[in-house]
Amino acid sequence: MIRLDLIGIGTGNPDHLTAQASRVLNEADLILLPRKGSAKSDLADLRRTICAAVLARPVQIAEFDMPVRDAEGDYAQAVNAWHDAIASVWRDQIGLHLPQGGRVALLVWGDPSLYDSTLRIAGRLTRAGMDVAVRVVPGITSIQALTAAHAIPLNPLAGPVTVTTGRALRAHGWPADADTIVVMLDSGCAFEVLNPEGISIWWGAYLGMAHEALEHGSLAEAAPRIATRRAALRARHGWIMDVYLMRKEQADGNR
Known part of the structure; x- marks a missing residue:
């Protein structure tokens, strides 16, 4: 029996x-x-730092090389194949280090329930016949x-918020009937x-980290600034994680 947290x-x-x-x-x-390659080695370093900061007893830590998603061909098929490969690595590591269960x-990163595939990958273990109980710690x-x-505030007064992806924004534009949207998993300035x-943007990269970067303003004047800064940060660090909120001006002039 494996309990997977x-x-x-x-x-x-x-x-x-x-x-x-x-x-x-x-x-x-x-x-x-x-581990996600040398360009993203500081992501593994951050996880190690977190473990060192909170572990009060010795716990076995196993590092593994993260499979790379195929960037060619059909996106959904590539993601499914990638998830299969990750689940296979998890299964191998668990079998190697905890053969009797545990x-x-x-x-x-963030919360496992929001635009993250860890839960979907964990489901592959059960479907493959492993005796796994999954628990989520938000x-x-x-x-x-x-x-x-x-x-x-995340939402306008008594108003809804739409959470979407950079891919969806680029493909379909501003979501219908939305006044406020949050864009995640944007590989390249889809707001362009x-x-x-009439749109304002609040953008952030490396949130909570020492090199956190923030920008805010009307989309017309902030978009070029964000694009330039984002490219420079990605070149400097070898990776970038960013997210942004955009809000349309309402009829009463509020944002």
Whole structure:
């Protein structure tokens, strides 16, 4: 029997961990840490830093090389094949380090429930015949970190919020009937496809980390600034994780 704990760790700041996350990490028999190549080595370093900060007893830590998603061909098929490969690596690591079963912890950026595939990958273990019980420990999302960094409310007064992806924004434009949208998983400034009139943007990268970067303004004037800064940051660090909120001016002039 394997108990698999998917632990939301926020956006890289050890202070973002909940008390529950710290407790569950200390209950683990094995912590799996992915490596994503030399360009993203500081992501693994952040996970190691978090473990060092919260572990009060020795816990076995196993690092593994993260499979790479095929960037060619059909997107959905490539993602499914990638998830299959990740599940296979998890299964191999668990079998190697915990052949008799036990408690396994995986550290997930943000919260495992929001635009993250860890739960879907974990489901592949069960379908493959492993005796796995999955538990989710919620974490601070990048959306929470973004609104906190800018000191803004997520939603307009009594209004809804649409959460979408950069891919969807680029393909379909501004979501119908939405006044406020949050865009995640944007590989390259999808806001550039929009007519910027009447739209404000709040953007953040590396939220909660020492090199956090923030920009805010009307989309017309902020978009070129964000694009330039984003490219420079990606070149400097070899990777970037960013998220942004955009809001249309309402009829009463409020944003």
